[in-house]
Amino acid sequence: MNTDKIQQLHRFLVPFMVLPLLLTLTTGTAFQFAVAANHAQDFYWLLELHRGKFGSVNLEFVYPILNALGLLTLLITGLIMWLVQPRYN
Numbered sequence: 001m002n003t004d005k006i007q008q009l010h011r012f013l014v015p016f017m018v019l020p021l022l023l024t025l026t027t028g029t030a031f032q033f034a035v036a037a038n039h040a041q042d043f044y045w046l047l048e049l050h051r052g053k054f055g056s057v058n059l060e061f062v063y064p065i066l067n068a069l070g071l072l073t074l075l076i077t078g079l080i081m082w083l084v085q086p087r088y089n
Helices: 003-036 044-051 062-084
Strands: none
Touching: 003 044, 003 062
16 A cells, blocks of 8 residues: 555544544543542433433444544554655754
8 A cells, every 4th residue: 555545544534533532532531530529420421422322323332443443543544654754864
């Protein structure tokens, strides 16, 4: 696979992954703060969002898998692009 195709895949995937990853990051962090403040029982709705349950839309079975596969793909393509970039000394 050449570098142009890797860049295209990376650029295509980024807009689809930004929102789910930000949502996972913010809800997980906010819930941990609630646990630390002994208010976890008031914020279980954050865990539902964190796991992929959005009201009547329940993606709990696929949301974590899609998040993980998307992030892994971004990490691999980003690492490949970083490793093959020209070196200037």
